[in-house]
Amino acid sequence: MKKIISLFIIAIALVSILTACGEKSQEDVIASLESTLEDLTGYKTKATMTLQTGEEPQVYEVEVWYQSPSSYRVALNHAEKDQSQIILRNEEGVFVLTPALNKSFRFQSDWPENNSQAYLYESLINDILMDPERTFTATEDNYTFQTNTTYSNKNLNKQEITLDKKELTPSSVKVMDAELSVLVDVTFEDFQKNATFSESDFDMDRNMTGAQLKSDVPTMSDGEETEEEEGADDFTVFYPMYEPQGTSFADSEEVQSDDGKRVVLNFEGDQPFRLIQQQSDVVEASTAISVSNGEPIDLGFTVGTLTEDEETKTVSWSYEGTDFFLVSETLEKEDIVSVARSVYGTEEK
Numbered sequence: 001m002k003k004i005i006s007l008f009i010i011a012i013a014l015v016s017i018l019t020a021c022g023e024k025s026q027e028d029v030i031a032s033l034e035s036t037l038e039d040l041t042g043y044k045t046k047a048t049m050t051l052q053t054g055e056e057p058q059v060y061e062v063e064v065w066y067q068s069p070s071s072y073r074v075a076l077n078h079a080e081k082d083q084s085q086i087i088l089r090n091e092e093g094v095f096v097l098t099p100a101l102n103k104s105f106r107f108q109s110d111w112p113e114n115n116s117q118a119y120l121y122e123s124l125i126n127d128i129l130m131d132p133e134r135t136f137t138a139t140e141d142n143y144t145f146q147t148n149t150t151y152s153n154k155n156l157n158k159q160e161i162t163l164d165k166k167e168l169t170p171s172s173v174k175v176m177d178a179e180l181s182v183l184v185d186v187t188f189e190d191f192q193k194n195a196t197f198s199e200s201d202f203d204m205d206r207n208m209t210g211a212q213l214k215s216d217v218p219t220m221s222d223g224e225e226t227e228e229e230e231g232a233d234d235f236t237v238f239y240p241m242y243e244p245q246g247t248s249f250a251d252s253e254e255v256q257s258d259d260g261k262r263v264v265l266n267f268e269g270d271q272p273f274r275l276i277q278q279q280s281d282v283v284e285a286s287t288a289i290s291v292s293n294g295e296p297i298d299l300g301f302t303v304g305t306l307t308e309d310e311e312t313k314t315v316s317w318s319y320e321g322t323d324f325f326l327v328s329e330t331l332e333k334e335d336i337v338s339v340a341r342s343v344y345g346t347e348e349k
Helices: 002-021 026-039 121-130 204-215 333-341
Strands: 042-051 058-067 071-078 083-090 093-098 103-107 135-138 142-148 158-164 170-176 182-193 247-257 260-269 273-279 290-292 295-298 303-308 313-319 322-328
Touching (some): 026 121, 093 204, 103 295, 121 142, 273 333, 313 333, 322 333
Antiparallel strands (some): 042 058, 042 182, 058 071, 093 103, 135 142, 142 158, 158 170, 170 182, 247 260, 260 273, 295 303, 303 313
16 A cells, blocks of 8 residues: 555655646746747748749748837748848838839838737737637647638638747748638748847848849939830739639730720720739839829739729739739729639639
8 A cells, every 4th residue: 555655655745746837728828928928029030921812933032030029021032033122111101112113112001919819929929929729739849720710812811830949939930711721831941039139130221222232223214225124015914723613714805005904904804903903113213202192002922902982893903024013993902812812823714
């Protein structure tokens, strides 16, 4: 009997030791994340984002700077296609810069609030904290949460967030559809918590100039046409990979305007829309900023603008030297964004 009692006491002691030195519970990790979010003064990180929403994966380099409470700089670069943009938020508003075209737009927007953002640390933490349906697993090096999302794209409705155990910083994020197929995969390569910044790091002019110098982006030519300008009428026509149910491609037409050739793709059916495309122009070097009444929309491969009036929704963006305008009187916001996100293929009709 004494032997049994001794063994029982030893077992209890071992359980106590293992509990004290073992895995944190989900509640422990949640408490630590709440504390981390409260104490976070800023960070710098680099990541690789892969989009799996088309026939071929699209890979982007992402660099994020954040300074509490609301200063952001997100640089997106597609190295193979020389496609880059910078999203800024400072005291003056939200800016979207396209250095190759010398274009900048300012929005009166609350971006990035109210929507999930796969490459923003505080957004990931908030998605974890605010989802009562989250699931939690632990491995030797990481904690992984699966949560719902708040993307405007209804196809991106689940995400798997993996955090480093020691620092609780993000290691990877996988954004999935309802069947848990991965559509967006973000891998973080470096993370500096509570980084420091200078006053000019989030300045619009400094970032535009710096990006152009870094990539040797040309400004307007001095009266001489470049090869790209000479071949402006030969731009590639892009088609959406996604069409709403009951809607299909009908026809296309070419229209000549003061800005050159435009191609209009018409889609008919239950939810008709038009996709207009034309060659992008590099604007003259200037400090002028276009002010948009719309809201910035993350399309994955680029950042666009959504504008709405009583009858029409329009999503506009630039990609690979082409300006796009997606227009519909019937599509809901989620659907028009889903169509826009799919326009980076060259599927022939």
